[in-house]
Amino acid sequence: MITRIGPPIFLNPSKDVALPAMRQNQGMRDYYIGLMSGTSLDGADGVLVDFSGDTMQVLGAASEPFTQDFRAGLLALNTAGHDELHRAAQAGNALAGVYARVVGRLLEDAAAQGLTAGQIRAIGAHGQTVRHQPQRISPQADGAGYTIQLNNPALLAELTGLDVVADFRSRDVAAGGQGAPLVPAFHQSVFGSADAMVSVLNLGGIANLSVLPAGGQGEVLGFDCGPGNALMDAWCHQHTGQAFDAGGRWAASGKLLPVLLASLLDEPYLSAPPPKSTGRDLFSVQWLAARLAPFAGERPEDIQYTLTELTARACISCVSSYGKDSKELLVCGGGAFNLHLMQRLQAGLPSMRVSSSQAHGLPPLQVEAAAFAWLARQTINRKPGNLATVTGAAGARILGAVYPA
Ligand SMILES: Nc1ncnc2c1ncn2[C@@H]1O[C@H](COP(=O)(O)OP(=O)(O)OP(=O)(O)O)[C@@H](O)[C@H]1O
Ligand SMILES: [Mg+2]
Numbered sequence: 567m568i569t570r571i572g573p574p575i576f577l578n579p580s581k582d583v584a585l586p587a588m589r590q591n592q593g594m595r596d597y598y599i600g601l602m603s604g605t606s607l608d609g610a611d612g613v614l615v616d617f618s619g620d621t622m623q624v625l626g627a628a629s630e631p632f633t634q635d636f637r638a639g640l641l642a643l644n645t646a647g648h649d650e651l652h653r654a655a656q657a658g659n660a661l662a663g664v665y666a667r668v669v670g671r672l673l674e675d676a677a678a679q680g681l682t683a684g685q686i687r688a689i690g691a692h693g694q695t696v697r698h699q700p701q702r703i704s705p706q707a708d709g710a711g712y713t714i715q716l717n718n719p720a721l722l723a724e725l726t727g728l729d730v731v732a733d734f735r736s737r738d739v740a741a742g743g744q745g746a747p748l749v750p751a752f753h754q755s756v757f758g759s760a761d762a763m764v765s766v767l768n769l770g771g772i773a774n775l776s777v778l779p780a781g782g783q784g785e786v787l788g789f790d791c792g793p794g795n796a797l798m799d800a801w802c803h804q805h806t807g808q809a810f811d812a813g814g815r816w817a818a819s820g821k822l823l824p825v826l827l828a829s830l831l832d833e834p835y836l837s838a839p840p841p842k843s844t845g846r847d848l849f850s851v852q853w854l855a856a857r858l859a860p861f862a863g864e865r866p867e868d869i870q871y872t873l874t875e876l877t878a879r880a881c882i883s884c885v886s887s888y889g890k891d892s893k894e895l896l897v898c899g900g901g902a903f904n905l906h907l908m909q910r911l912q913a914g915l916p917s918m919r920v921s922s923s924q925a926h927g928l929p930p931l932q933v934e935a936a937a938f939a940w941l942a943r944q945t946i947n948r949k950p951g952n953l954a955t956v957t958g959a960a961g962a963r964i965l966g967a968v969y970p971a
Contacts, residue, residue: 575622575927577755597625597681599672599689599728600939601665605771605846606795606900607637607694608809610661611931612668614676614686615939622756622940625679627932628671630664643696643716644846654696654716662718665691666725688729688968690942692934693717698845700744712736713745723969730969731942737966738952743959746843750776750788750956752937757896757926758782765889765918767911768934769901771796772845773881776956777889787888788956789840792833792880793849795901798873800851805866814906817874820867829857830876836883841958874907882914890917898923898933941965 596617603610609631616623632640636657643654673683693715700711719732735745753766753776766776773794777787795810802811811817833853835844858869885895895918901907902922912920923933944951950962 575756577617577620577622595685596943597686598939598943599669599686600935600937600942601668601689601691602935602938603632603661603664603692603694604899604934605695606799606810607632607640607771608799608900610664610668611935612665612672613932613935613939614672614681615936617940617943622936624928624932624936625681626672626675627929627935628668628675629931630668632664636660636664640694640696640716641846641851644850645852655718657694658716658718659721661694661716662721662725665689665717665722669722669726669728683727686728688731688942688946689722689726690731690734690938690940690945690966691717691719691722692734692938693719693732695845698746698843698847700739700746700843711739711745713739719967719969723971727971729946729971731945731966732969733967734938734941734945734951734965737963738957738959741952741954741959741961741963743952743954743957744789744841744843745957746790747774747776747788747956748941748952748965749774749934749937750778750786751951751953752940753788753933754778754782754786755940756928756933756936757923762894763889763892764894764896765885765892766896766898766923767791767881767885769794769877769881769897769899769904769907770934771799772849773877773899773901774843775881775884775889777892785955786953787840788953789884790843790845791884792836792844793873793877794899795877795904796846796849797854798870798877798904800854801866801870801873805870810900811870811874811904814874814904814908816867817870817904818906820865820869820871822875823861823864823868823872826857826861826864826869826872827875827879829860830872831879836880840888841956843957874904875910877901878907878910878914881911885915885918892918894918895920896923896926897921898928898930900931902930 739745
């Protein structure tokens with residue numbers, strides 16, 4: 567799928583993360599590619615972005631879905647297993663291949679607009695998170711946490727002939743942070759409003775929230791709320807063979823199981839204060855199976871309704887606690903296409919307008935990819951990409967490693 571040319575979006579200067587001097591290359595364009603493949607394991611999304619001037623313009627977008635086998639292999643790598651180092655290395659190579667094909671399609675499309683590969687400054691490639699254990703076990707270095715995004719940026723540089731920036735999260739974790747979320751600074755720069763607080767909810771496999779204070783005054787907040795689509799996808803696939811519940815229609819055909827919902831919401835992560843981040847390490851299929859065991863006789867669509875409600879309630883609780891003065895909740899990530907979930911969010915947040923990021927000129931599946939283009943640009947310009955107030959890191963850090971073309 568290739569989408570062309572979004573509208574220019576004006577970037578807000580960020581108080582915490584200084585934007586690179588926007589006009590340092592007056593007259594020169596400032597093109598980056600961002601590649602994201604998240605915890606939903608649905609595929610890779612890429613965007614080609616022009617950051618010239620005070621605007622950000624998506625010039626092209628392309629996605630490639632993961633094959634069933636590749637998805638299953640990545641899912642298996644989320645837990646310990648036989649010969650996992652070898653399988654992880656192979657998966658990183660295969661992912662670099664998927665990324666390279668997405669880049670190839672973006673460049674083909676760009677060529678039709680008169681843009682050459684040599685004009686692209688760098689690719690920001692997130693990689694595939696298979697472990698996320700950022701918490702420090704002891705203050706000593708050997709007790710530091712870690713986060714692992716499978717990738718082979720060297721191979722991607724080789725395949726594309728472009729500079730690649732990768733491994734964005736490790737430096738923040740090394741500085742004592744959660745390594746996540748990294749998108750709030752970007753959200754602030756794109757969606758922040760001069761006169762109103764705005765909340766941005768990314769519904770990927772995991773759900774994360776950014777709370778953007780009016781006029782950039784005050785701290786940007788951001789953290790992972792809990793499960794986004796990951797559990798709904800797993801249940802839907804198990805019972806219907808479909809990768810996800812399109813539009814949330816299957817869930818909407820069911821009804822709430824209140825006792826199950828209470829048991830799901832009982833997970834301590836959901837009520838812990840930020841900074842916090844999570845992943846499939848916690849919200850795994852094993853976590854789900856253990857909680858569903860007493861409900862084996864229930865109708866699958868009622869379970870799907872209840873899993874959708876878990877995501878909705880976890881997010882509503884976070885927005886109500888940390889972003890309650892927002893007039894607007896902008897939703898991005900593939901969950902924005904789940905209309906049933908969107909309706910449940912709106913019902914639980916009656917004081918604000920819940921809408922897709924599309925309403926602000928950025929389609930839901932382009933937001934996180936654009937964020938990694940932006941983060942690559944921060945790295946190339948030797949600017950910090952994290953917000954220490956969000957991740958809990960000791961301070962602002964230049965993120966990522968650069969693999970020159
Ligand atoms: N039409 C749709 N209806 C319902 N859900 C959808 C639809 N399209 C996509 N989704 C959901 O969105 C998911 C993909 O979203 P996305 O790519 O944003 O998540 P992700 O890969 O986990 O990314 P990230 O980690 O960056 O948030 C799918 O797995 C599915 O659950
Ligand atoms: Mg995805």
